[in-house]
Amino acid sequence: MSQSLSPVQQLAQLRAQIQQYDYQYYVLDNPSVPDAEYDRLFQQLQELESQHPELITSESPSQRVSGKPMEGFQQVRHSIPMLSLGNAFEQTDMQAFVQRIERALSGGQAQNDLFAQPEPIIFCCEPKLDGLAVSISYVDGVLEQAATRGDGAVGEDITHNVRTIRNVPLRLLGQGWPQRLEVRGEVYMPKASFAALNERAIAAGERVFANPRNAAAGSLRQLDAKITAQRPLEFCCYGLGDSHIAETQSDIMKQLQQWGIPISPELRVVEGVQGCLDYYQDIGARRNDLPYEIDGVVFKVNAIEQQDELGFRAREPRWAIAYKFAAQEEITILQDVEFQVGRTGAITPVARLQPVQVGGVTVSNATLHNMDEIERLGLMIGDTVIVRRAGDVIPKVTQVVLERRxxxxxxxxxxxxCPECGSLVERTQLRRHSKAGEVLSQGAIWRCVGRLSCPAQLKQALLHFVSRKAMDIDGLGEKIIDQLVERGLVRSPADLYHLTYEQVIELEGFAQLSTENLLNAVSASKQPELARFLYALGIPDVGEETAKVLARCLGSLARVQQALPQTLQWLPEVGHEVAHEIFNFFQGEHNQQVVAALLAAGIELQDETELAAELAGSVTFADFIEQWQISGIARTTAQRVAEHFSSLSELLTADWLALAAVPKLPEKAAQNLLFFLQSAEQVQCIEQAEQQLLEFGMHWTCEQQAQEQAALSGQTWVLTGTLSQLTRSQAKQRLEALGAKVAGSVSNKTAVVVAGESAGSKLTRALELKIPVLNEQEFIQRLTELES
Structure with missing residues (x-):
């Protein structure tokens, strides 16, 4: 802001800007700047008003809580204003807050006694959820009314919408609650639910939400409660509005929880400023593992008597503060866009930004995904943009501030x-399918057609091929691969196995010992497990776990290479999209040549076996018919058709009369089936799929093999914390060998959680869900018993 402006003009500008942002944030649910930018402006306003108190007006944003009720909702006047909180951004702010409280509660005693020590203040603390503040009123234990905060005095009646939120009790539990009880808290959307909501919006061609807070606000402010009911919202209470039911904040929260009101599982009671700082650091370290977004920690004086003594300022209580985390969203300038080439040839636009601090890290680059994303954002070079960074996730541009263009x-x-090799760039249509094959969304990606003749693609493919989870060739880092490619020594992964001593020792940084070590590492990688080899090939959408599924189920490289998409979809956790990616990869002439060259270079797969026993004869005739996805022929109808016809060939040659004779087959379904079978192309695909099921032994006429069930087959385990006797990889490997699936998060489907040292939120979640927990010693003992 220009210093040439008078204080009156500066205040007018700040107030107008903040009021505009308030309107966008609270009324339109479409904030145009991140919270950090808003907080900076608000701090400027408060500092300027503190320097010129005679210029403070009742209309200033500093003198009231922001926001207005939306049109279309009835207004609700809060019995007690819903105030916002003061903010702390640095440790010194937090220390000053505690010192102010100590002075206010000491009553001046310390001034008369130099040796007096103030009693340590007890604080109730919890994460600051990034959602929408609401008030919910209960009369005689029954939910009567819910309202948004609005402008602090008047909010919007959202009773019908709040009733749709699953964790909000319609009737309180237990007994002893007052005749009227007003609870206050945040309505928010969990991270996983937010991601799923945006995926559905993209598939439907609808507007996506910038962040979970925006999604929660937009969902809660629907005039049609049926829409809100479809949104995965949750409520977390942080206090009361109109009555004290206990002598401390923490006891109030515990009592509310007993009555069925959800409170934060992270709520704690701490002593003094150091206790507050320790809690802040602990939550900050676990922030990215929490299932919901938070932007700080709220600290409240725990004793209600002390809260009453401290009282309120114009817009905030003196006994509470929000200690904010470093911003995960910031505002900056898009200086340019460059295009990078990935391992699969995908041309990805990358934003070059004016450097800005986001979440404590300087960000100068951000992903833009593809041209569709650029078009969706309406992005242009020179725009002011909002960039977001969550944890270790690559920063991304989420929004354009159009008024600053x-x-x-x-x-x-x-x-x-191609910016790397000059080859043509082609547009490839992308489709994301449901498990049933239905197209959920469409998009496009631009690819360089140069394949391994493109240095960028070759280098990335080689780095993936030699990585630890793939062929595990130690010593082949990025700089060495750059030299090998630039000198023309390696043009495909197979060339690595033809490197000579004379070629390697000429590379920069190599001597006799390092050359021998590298050649030995290359040679040692010639006998990989099938799963490692499949992963190393870099098949699109085939990660480490999918490669293991392919290896375990199909047993041989030949079967994986031959497998049709229809066959692959019978494997566990292989959907329509991945099945087609695998099939298309092995159909590619170039990929066939690379695999053949690798085998010719001496690659010997070590663990090829027969088809997995559980897949033998596993596909029933009804399953096969249902897979065709014909309208009107779901599970039950497919079973009737399968029972009526003795073989697939009989069904494929059936006419209208034959189909009409199927018991309880609806006429419309029969018509759809007949129309489907009239396509020679469809029939040919069906016959090829059946033939492969016969060859692989998966056909319904094949005899199912007797199989010994793995000890942990079908179970999902979760590892958390640090293990001292095993690495995480070793523990995972041993569990998988026993048939278990090792997941990264705890859910109702989790069978056991293994908790090592410093186990965090996953252990907490397991205890909440009453899931069995093993410490490291118990885990190793269990493994030993199962493996013996």
């Missing part, structure tokens, strides 16, 4: 030639 902003265009 400069006159010389430039459009972003897709290059027609």
């Amino acid at each position: 400069p006159a010389d902003a430039r459009a972003i265009t897709q290059p027609q030639h």
Whole structure:
């Protein structure tokens, strides 16, 4: 802000800007700047008003809580205003807050006694959820009314919408609650639910939400409660509005929880400023593992008597504060867009940003995903943008601040030639399917057609091929691969196995010992497990776990190479999309040549076996018919058709009369089936799929093999914390060998959680769900028993 402006003009500008942002944030649910930018402006306003108290007006944003009720909802006047909280951004702010409280509660005694020590203040603390503040009133234990905070005095009646939130009790549990009880808290959307909501929006061609807070606000402010009911919202109470039911904040929260009101599982009571700082650091370290977004920690004086003594300022209580985390969203300038080439040839736009601190890290680059994303954002070079970074996730541009677009902003265009090798760039249509094959969303990606002749693709493919979880060739890092490619020594992964001593020792940084070590590491990788080899090939969408499924189920490279998409979809956790990626990869002539060259170079797969026993004869005739996805023929109808016809060939040659004779087959379903079978192309695909099921031994006429069930087959285990006697990889490997699936998060489907040292939120979640927990010693003992 220009210093040439008078204080009156500066205040007018700040107030107008904050009021505009308030309107966008609270009324439109469409914030145009991140919270950090808003907080900075608000701090400027408060500092300027503190310097010129005579210029403070009742209309200033500093004198009231922001926001207005939305049109379309009835207004609700709060019996006690819903105030916001003061903010702390640095440790010194927090220390000053505690010192102010100590002075206020000491009553001046310390001034008369130099040796007096104030009693340590007890605080109730909990994470600051990033949601929408609401008030919920109960009369005689029954939910009567719910309202948004609005402007603090008047909010919007959202009773019908709040009733749809599953964890909000319609009637309180237990007894002893007052005749009227008003609870206050945050309505929020969990991270996983937010991601799923945006996926559905993209599939339907609808607007996506910028963040979970925005999604929660937009969901809660629907005039049609049926829409809200479809949104995965949750409520967390942080206090009361109109009555004290206990002598401390923490006891109030415990009592509310007993009555069925959800409170934060992270709520704690601490002593003094150091206790507050320790809690802040602990929550900050676990922030990214929490299932919901938070932007700080709220500290409240625990004793209600002390809260009453401290009282309120104009817009906030003196006994509470929000200690904010470093912003995960910031505002900056898009200076340019560059295009990078990935391992599969995908041309990805990357934003070059004016450097800005986001979440404590300087960010100068951010992903833009593809041209569809650029178009969705309406992005131009020179724009002011909001960039978001959560934990270790790559920063991304989430929004354009259109009102700040400069006159010389430039459009972003897709290059027609690869920026690395000059080859043509082609547009590939992408489709995401449901498990049933239904198209959920569509998009496009631009790819360089140069394949391994493109240095960027070759280098990335080689780095993936030699990585630890793939062929595990120690000593082949990025700099060495750069040299091998640039000198023309390696043009495909198979060339690694033809490197000579004379070629390697000429590379920069190599001597006799390092050359011998590298060649030995290359040679030692010639006998990989099938799963490692499949993962190393870099098949799109085939990660480490999917590669293990392919190896365990199909047993041999030949079967994986031959497998049709219809066959692959019978494997566990292989859906329509991945099945087609695997099939298309092995159909590619170039990929066939690379695999053949690797085998010719001496690759010997060590663990090839027969088809997994559980797949033998596993596909029933009804399953096969249901897989065709014909309208009107689901599980039960497919079973009737399968029972009526003695073989697939009989069904494929059936006419209308034959289909009409199927018991309880609806006429419309029969018509759809007949129409489907009239396509020669469809029939050919069906016959090829059946033939492969016969060859693989999965056909319904094949005899199921007797199999010994793995000890942990069908169970999901979760590892958390640090193990001292095993690495995480070793523990996972041993569990998988016993048939278990090792997951990264705890859910109702989790069978056992193994908790090592410093186990965090996963252990907490396991205890909440009453899931069995083993310490490291118990875990190793269990493994030993099962493996013996």
